[in-house]
Amino acid sequence: MGSIRVRIALATAGAVTAVLVAGCGQAPGSAPEAPESSSAATRVVTDVTGAQVTVPATITRIADAWPAHNEVVQMLGAGDAITATVLIEKTAPWLYVVDPALREAQTVFTNSTANTERLAQARPDVLFTDKSTQIAAKTTELGIPTVQLGFQNYPDLKKMVSTTADVLGPAAQQQAVAYNAYLDDTLGQVRGRTASLPADRRPSVLHVYSLNPLVVDGTGSIIDEWITAAGGRNAAQVTGNVRPVSAEQVAQWNPDVVILASSAFVAADTGAQTLDKLRADPFWSQLPAVRDNRAVINPTGGWHWDRYGIESALQLRWAGKTLHPELFGDVDMLAETRSFYDRFLHHPLTEAEARTMLAAQDPQ
Amino acid sequence: MSAEAERDAPAGVDGAAPADPWRRGRWPVVTILSVLLVATVAVSFAVGVTAYPPGTIVEVLLAHLTGRPSTVARVDDVTIWLVRMPRIVAAVLVGGALAAAGAAYQALFRNPMVSPDLLGASGGAGVGAALGILLSWGSAGVQLSAFALGLAAVLVTYTVGTLVGRGTESTLTLVLTGIVVSSLCSALISLTKYVADPDDKLPQITFWLLGGLETVTVRGLLPLLVPVLVGLVPLMVLRWRLNVLAFGDEEAASLGVNPRVVKAFVIVGATLMTAASVSAAGMVGWVGLVVPHAARMLVGPDARRAVPVSALLGAIFLLVVDDLVRTVLTTEVPLGILTALVGAPFFLFLLARGRRAWT
Numbered sequence: 144m145g146s147i148r149v150r151i152a153l154a155t156a157g158a159v160t161a162v163l164v165a166g167c168g169q170a171p172g173s174a175p176e177a178p179e180s181s182s183a184a185t186r187v188v189t190d191v192t193g194a195q196v197t198v199p200a201t202i203t204r205i206a207d208a209w210p211a212h213n214e215v216v217q218m219l220g221a222g223d224a225i226t227a228t229v230l231i232e233k234t235a236p237w238l239y240v241v242d243p244a245l246r247e248a249q250t251v252f253t254n255s256t257a258n259t260e261r262l263a264q265a266r267p268d269v270l271f272t273d274k275s276t277q278i279a280a281k282t283t284e285l286g287i288p289t290v291q292l293g294f295q296n297y298p299d300l301k302k303m304v305s306t307t308a309d310v311l312g313p314a315a316q317q318q319a320v321a322y323n324a325y326l327d328d329t330l331g332q333v334r335g336r337t338a339s340l341p342a343d344r345r346p347s348v349l350h351v352y353s354l355n356p357l358v359v360d361g362t363g364s365i366i367d368e369w370i371t372a373a374g375g376r377n378a379a380q381v382t383g384n385v386r387p388v389s390a391e392q393v394a395q396w397n398p399d400v401v402i403l404a405s406s407a408f409v410a411a412d413t414g415a416q417t418l419d420k421l422r423a424d425p426f427w428s429q430l431p432a433v434r435d436n437r438a439v440i441n442p443t444g445g446w447h448w449d450r451y452g453i454e455s456a457l458q459l460r461w462a463g464k465t466l467h468p469e470l471f472g473d474v475d476m477l478a479e480t481r482s483f484y485d486r487f488l489h490h491p492l493t494e495a496e497a498r499t500m501l502a503a504q505d506p507q
Numbered sequence: 508m509s510a511e512a513e514r515d516a517p518a519g520v521d522g523a524a525p526a527d528p529w530r531r532g533r534w535p536v537v538t539i540l541s542v543l544l545v546a547t548v549a550v551s552f553a554v555g556v557t558a559y560p561p562g563t564i565v566e567v568l569l570a571h572l573t574g575r576p577s578t579v580a581r582v583d584d585v586t587i588w589l590v591r592m593p594r595i596v597a598a599v600l601v602g603g604a605l606a607a608a609g610a611a612y613q614a615l616f617r618n619p620m621v622s623p624d625l626l627g628a629s630g631g632a633g634v635g636a637a638l639g640i641l642l643s644w645g646s647a648g649v650q651l652s653a654f655a656l657g658l659a660a661v662l663v664t665y666t667v668g669t670l671v672g673r674g675t676e677s678t679l680t681l682v683l684t685g686i687v688v689s690s691l692c693s694a695l696i697s698l699t700k701y702v703a704d705p706d707d708k709l710p711q712i713t714f715w716l717l718g719g720l721e722t723v724t725v726r727g728l729l730p731l732l733v734p735v736l737v738g739l740v741p742l743m744v745l746r747w748r749l750n751v752l753a754f755g756d757e758e759a760a761s762l763g764v765n766p767r768v769v770k771a772f773v774i775v776g777a778t779l780m781t782a783a784s785v786s787a788a789g790m791v792g793w794v795g796l797v798v799p800h801a802a803r804m805l806v807g808p809d810a811r812r813a814v815p816v817s818a819l820l821g822a823i824f825l826l827v828v829d830d831l832v833r834t835v836l837t838t839e840v841p842l843g844i845l846t847a848l849v850g851a852p853f854f855l856f857l858l859a860r861g862r863r864a865w866t
Contacts, residue, residue, distance in 0.1 A: 249837055250837055250838055251837060251838060252838065253838045253839070254710045254713075255710040255711065255713050255714030255717070255841070256714060256719060256721065256838065256839040256840075256841060257721055257722070257839065258721065258833070258836075258837060258838055258839045259590050259721045259722075260555050260556050260586060260590045260591070260833055261556050261837060263582065263585050263586050263589070263590050264556050264557060264582060264586060266582055273706075273707060275710070275711050275714075276643075276644075276645050276646045276649070276711075277646045277649065277711065277714070277715070277722040278721075278722055279646075280645070280646040280647075280722065280724055281721065281722040281723070281724055284589055284724045284725060284726070285585055285589050285590065286581075286585060286589075293707065383702075383704065384704060384705055384706055385705040385706070450706075451706060
């Protein structure tokens with residue numbers, strides 16, 4: 144008799160699920176289409192996957208699942224509209240200074256997960272995300288216009304900025320044109336000054352992402368692109384971003400310059416403290432670049448200058464001045480940083496703040 | 508509250524555990540668990556960022572199932588029908604499938620440490636998913652490749668195991684081949700993680716490997732439901748023969764049960780269920796290992812009851828864990844982490860309480 148019960152129970156369970164799933168055959172969201180939003184005007188943008196995404200003409204609530212992209216939204220004037228984000232203040236403290244409204248935003252994403260329920264309840268007009276097709280498929284089903292973005296190089300960085308601006312409207316588009324022009328100018332200027340350098344005057348540069356484990360950035364990355372533009376060569380003969388390498392390889396590459404990303408700082412140490420430790424380290428202290436004080440700290444602002452973000456525009460000049468002070472004597476990075484933040488991030492920096500950023504330290 | 512009831516039930520049965528493990532317990536465990544499952548489903552619909560009264564939930568569900576108009580606000584409709592419903596159905600299906608497959612495998616291989624990924628189903632599915640993500644396939648493509656490679660891995664295990672065992676297909680060679688194939692798969696997964704772009708692909712692969720139900724779409728339920736139900740059939744039909752196999756292959760043959768046929772059908776069924784679960788929810792560990800133990804503590808080792816009870820318990824377990832994932836933090840902890848955090852201590856507790864359940 145137990146077995147009959149088993150069968151009945153399973154049959155019931157099966158039937159219930161079957162009915163539920165059969166109900167899904169109808170187009171999702173077919174029932175109560177609320178009139179509130181559907182009557183408003185919309186526009187269509189094409190995202191990086193080639194998908195045509197229809198977004199409301201007026202965007203008042205934004206969800207952003209791509210850490211570096213939150214700063215793009217702030218630049219395009221909609222930073223205070225971010226209501227759901229992937230950031231927490233600890234990961235991008237400067238961005239929270241620049242865009243204090245982020246403190247009101249809910250953190251519903253992590254690098255790899257999305258809290259779809261909180262996202263749905265935040266009712267965003269648009270979701271910006273890097274290319275995670277799985278999450279995008281779900282959020283699209285939830286009725287959230289999902290714009291997938293991404294870039295690997297400067298031309299695509301500009302496209303990403305323009306696409307975001309197309310979503311956000313005419314004022315944002317103007318700002319995007321201004322930023323893209325600034326990036327083009329910077330690229331042209333920096334490349335122009337270093338173009339005639341012969342190979343033997345291009346220092347080899349090791350960009351260290353992490354010291355322990357030892358991880359560096361190789362060719363085929365935006366890091367390689369700015370090193371080259373600034374008149375250097377990438378010392379790391381590996382392909383791609385964030386590649387683990389051995390100390391032996393580093394010794395063999397024998398870089399002329401070592402650039403430490405803020406992610407390479409040891410625990411709670413500042414950049415300066417990390418450099419001190421490096422000079423005391425048995426391996427690193429033997430490396431000529433470290434021994435002869437050619438190891439430097441990469442600045443970090445609202446987002447890491449050295450990685451995939453809009454402040455890469457500042458990185459280009461900084462790298463040029465760091466590798467070739469004689470060619471970039473007229474460049475004042477303090478002034479450049481302050482004018483960039485004023486013009487593009489709507490947050491004038493004090494000189495002390497800019498100095499802190501250049502030392503890759505968190506806001507005081 | 509459902510968790511409490513869950514705890515009460517085993518204690519009640521356990522106190523009166525019969526000396527003869529083949530005797531049925533005095534409690535109608537299947538009925539109790541079925542009711543409990545329905546109650547858990549109902550509660551799961553109600554809890555979350557916003558708590559909904561039963562009336563709203565019923566209205567939304569009826570509206571979608573029957574096409575009746577409803578007056579529920581759009582955001583509530585989306586939350587109940589598009590966020591909670593697919594997760595709840597998927598949790599029930601995945602939890603039930605993994606636990607039933609685990610129970611069947613533990614009976615088939617006469618080994619309590621066996622889980623449904625024994626023969627490489629999860630490992631193969633992991634390779635398929637990681638590869639799909641690496642090659643930038645769409646979400647359906649990733650799921651399909653996970654499912655296909657999950658099946659392929661088990662096929663390889665079975666074929667190689669039979670070849671290595673010189674056609675005799677002993678259980679031991681099969682299990683050992685499964686271990687080899689699984690570690691080969693995890694090496695391949697590590698390789699894809701190594702070559703994946705750490706800013707772009709790696710988080711996706713990691714996400715998939717840790718498991719989660721938040722990306723299960725309404726449309727994605729059908730590719731999960733069909734293999735799970737199809738795979739459940741041989742397990743349910745053949746479950747009494749699993750008892751006979753417990754005496755060993757020769758004894759089973761002398762009792763008129765062909766061990767090869769039973770083994771093949773159970774493996775096919777369990778593999779279908781596991782591969783479908785893993786391709787929909789990622790690698791959700793511990794369910795297939797722990798839940799069958801709990802089931803046997805409730806009803807004893809008789810596979811006729813242990814398999815369905817495992818399925819029901821597994822469904823309840825995963826549903827409760829996913830409710831925690833959904834509600835406790837504003838960001839989600841991957842499901843596989845939580846099942847391990849809950850499952851591992853629970854397994855120790857089971858070990859401490861009742862070795863009797865297996866031996």
